[in-house]
Amino acid sequence: MPGYGARVSERKLIVVSNRGPLSFDRDASGVRVARRGAGGLATALRGLVAHADVTWIASAMTEEDRAVAAEQRLVDGGEHGVPCRLRLLAHEPEAYRRYYEDVSNATLWFLLHYLFGLGSEPELGPSFREAWDDGYARVNTTFARAVLEELDHAPEAAVLFQDYHLFLAPAVVRDRRPDARLNHFVHVPWPQSEYWHVLPERMRQALHEGLAANDVVGFHTERWRRNFEQSCSAFGVAPRASSVNPIGIDPAEFDRLGESDAVVAEEERLLADRPELLVVRVDRTDPSKNIVRGFHAFALMLEQHPELLGRVGMLALLDPSRQSLPQYTAYVEAIEEAVRDVNERFGRDGWQPLVLHVADNFPQSVAAYKQFDVLFVNAVFDGLNLVAKEAPLVNRRDGVVVLSENAGAFEELRPWVVGVNPFDIAGQAAALHEALTMPPAERRRRRTAIEAHVRSHDIAGWTAAQLAELDRPPSTIPSR
């Protein structure tokens, strides 16, 4: 039986994430088609598939996913370019909505990124208790049961839980399988103990105990890992081990993408009315990304440096996100209003300093990655921020990265970026100006240093480290 010392290619893994690597649909003629999942996490985890024997458990997202789940326990992903066995879980729709929207996105996401204005939000009424018990806890239990079943088929498999949708599942698995190898990777920031008081005691306790049931809990930065140890300690929970392993990207993929027809076509469109100096931001329309303050900082920079009027433009490429949540639709409105305000104040003779595209258009983003003079990432809090790694890699102008001190990537890229406090508009305006006026040699020195770091700390390294972690001897701490 392959054990912890097994060769990588023989390693059996059970990957558990809310969103899977494949999703099914029907095309116009009614034929079932599979789509590979987009998003950083799905892409990153596909690296695991290439290096191990993977069973992947994920939620059924579409009607066709549910049909697939009803037909077969395990889907052969190899037929669709993802060589793993995929198990799709068809949750009860209302339970899933509560788990995904009410708890994961409308509550945990806001808690994990310090986004609540605690004077008035959240208001955790009876419906939240239902969302917790009949949504989040229930779906986590469904995931845990599926893991247990797969462990029945392959008792030696290691389980890799992903992210904040699955904080409770590990404890349920551990309870039945004291000796299972369970790892968890948290892709978001981890708040310190006081802020966890946003949740009633039994809930915050359950989340911490759920995660602590893993052998190792991984984070993108030492800062989030330290916060995790701190909050566990404050709540009397003893995690077995925690580790830091910032995720990387696939440089070859971005090298290819940069030369692809789709990106080159977008780049030509962009070049047709490129300003002399181009500031780019690429984000989901999420309050944690700090888009409105970013526009205000850009406006302040223009106000303080009128010599740049007409010479510098900002291009904001924003992927619409979570538009079923009112906070997110309101945020898109605030973004659009801020753009109008800035352009009314500073636009002239048909020239507008701020160009906004709200769309999911990755080739356009990569084209902007190639063309920026300044990349602006001013997130309120961010687990890592992959844009800060992707964009400098393909950039052709030795563009400068202005990066929030609260983005996980800041811990890695600090020596080569212009750091900003995300609440400090004046500081961000000054940083934008510093970046725009940086001497070419210094721009080159910094960008090439970032590129070298990103190439040498790529997704393959992250995957290898995740797998190597499984070779650490299981904790000697007795299971609870």
Added chain:
Amino acid sequence: MPGYGARVSERKLIVVSNRGPLSFDRDASGVRVARRGAGGLATALRGLVAHADVTWIASAMTEEDRAVAAEQRLVDGGEHGVPCRLRLLAHEPEAYRRYYEDVSNATLWFLLHYLFGLGSEPELGPSFREAWDDGYARVNTTFARAVLEELDHAPEAAVLFQDYHLFLAPAVVRDRRPDARLNHFVHVPWPQSEYWHVLPERMRQALHEGLAANDVVGFHTERWRRNFEQSCSAFGVAPRASSVNPIGIDPAEFDRLGESDAVVAEEERLLADRPELLVVRVDRTDPSKNIVRGFHAFALMLEQHPELLGRVGMLALLDPSRQSLPQYTAYVEAIEEAVRDVNERFGRDGWQPLVLHVADNFPQSVAAYKQFDVLFVNAVFDGLNLVAKEAPLVNRRDGVVVLSENAGAFEELRPWVVGVNPFDIAGQAAALHEALTMPPAERRRRRTAIEAHVRSHDIAGWTAAQLAELDRPPSTIPSR
């Protein structure tokens, strides 16, 4: 020369607080009159005056204060019932406004109580930098210079700084007087290091270094003290010492007040239409007090327990606070709207479940203290919360205290209160019901236990502990 071993009566103190124990005005006939300051802090600190030789440095608040300050360096407070030398500082009005409103109240208060919705607030633009440098830092320097002058007159005096208005002053004094005895008491919560990232690095660093220049920094609870040590450690600042000393009240004062004509008159008015079961809350109209969520919890309790309709009423006595800040006027509007909503939903036949008085009427508050069946204190975060100590002391009905787990007083009173999470409306509704239906013997047991605790941990004990702390040998850590 009296040194650290001096008898209490000979001890020379320099008390430093933004608001002093006396303020001057002119009456209708133009004659100068002195008023003793209200507010928990001023009352508490008057205890110090009775036990030491005190010079008290405070801001001039009124026009007449400024006139007094121009006439004399030191005012003889003894003529006005406060036996100390009072030094009033007439700050430049715009600097004071920036220090008091823009920084202390609109920024530090929100930071210290976790009230910012970080997705959109604060926005620290150029005017905030001015408010910091030309307001908060400047007024702190003025305070520090006055302290240094008073130390020239009495080099052996110990300095007692108070609260969040004066976080920078101690370092300025320490710089010139490495051997001075400097203590600080922080009356508010202390956030953990992540939340301090709301301020740009130089500001959060200056605040921590300012406080760490004291020999001892005191807090109301171990929780805030631990957070202080944690954030200092995260920012590389080494405080000399920190201590916990929860403030108390003067039981004799409340015994007298309870029997006073003014309170008895208010109590008769209250009794005239007292519901069978009375829930009371007494607060400033501050978002940290969590008034709106409290009304929603009360409404939920009525919804879940229709048998209580017509039998239970809530009386909210709210002291209008900081109405020059837009967040505070908006909060009063939200309070009034919530009251209308609750009364529209549940009122009938002329009966209304929620009665709101927005006024500064302390006798009315004490009358309500005497009459409550349930005292409701659900603060988002609160340094201590004196109401939770004052009200049970004078209560005549063995009323039950429902208390936020995030109020400092919770650490002391936990065994005898019904604890609530301030964000959990469902939990608060359940707690109100539990308190309203608690058996009489249990109510009595708990209230008498709180009374005994409050009587044995009174303001005199706090004062004595503050003075005793000055007898600890000065830290051997070299000054910076």
